Amino acid sequence: MKFGILINEGPYQHQASDSAYQFAKAALAKGHQIYRVFFYHDGVNNANRLTEPPQDDRNVTQQWSQLAAEHGIDLVVCVAAALRRGIKDEILAPRFRISGLGQLVETGIQADRLVVFGD
Template identity: 55%
Template sequence: MKIGILLKEGPYNHQASDTAYKFAAAAIKKGHTVDAVFLYNDGVTNVTKLMDPPQDDRNIAARWSALSLEHGVEILACIAASKRRGINDDLLIKGGLITGLGTLTDIAIRNDRLVTFGD
């Protein structure tokens, strides 16, 4: 099955980021294809390389980067939400890309499922 993910919450203040990542990793492990993760609203803050968590905490941005680089999952941040939060291409993790909201429609059309995490 081909799966697209929509993540609408930022890291560390809600469980949505962790749950979305664990869902994606589990789906890939079971043989499914995770085509793309589209970050919207505060979700765009998941892919900023300015994130510097303590050593004993998980690095959510690094997780998304690894998922992209190791499994070819597109990690896409909404341009309007990114601009509102001061995030530009220079601040993105490896594997991250800023794109338009129309890409979310494409993800929904080309995948069997679009799973949403966050309010």
């Protein structure tokens, strides 16, 4: 099955991004595809490569970058939500890209299921 994922909350404050990551890994392990992960609202903060959690904690941003590199997942950050929050190309972590909300609607159209992680 082709899954789309929408993440509406930022890292650490909220577990949404962690749950989405675990979901994506489990889906891939079962042979499913992740069509795209779309980051909206405070979810755009997941793309900030300046994020630096303590050594003994997981690095949410790096986890996404690595998973995307391993499986060729499209990580898209909403441009309007990103600009509001100071997320720009120069601080994007590897494999993330900034694009429009149309990419979220298109994910809904193309994927078999759109799974939303948020509050």
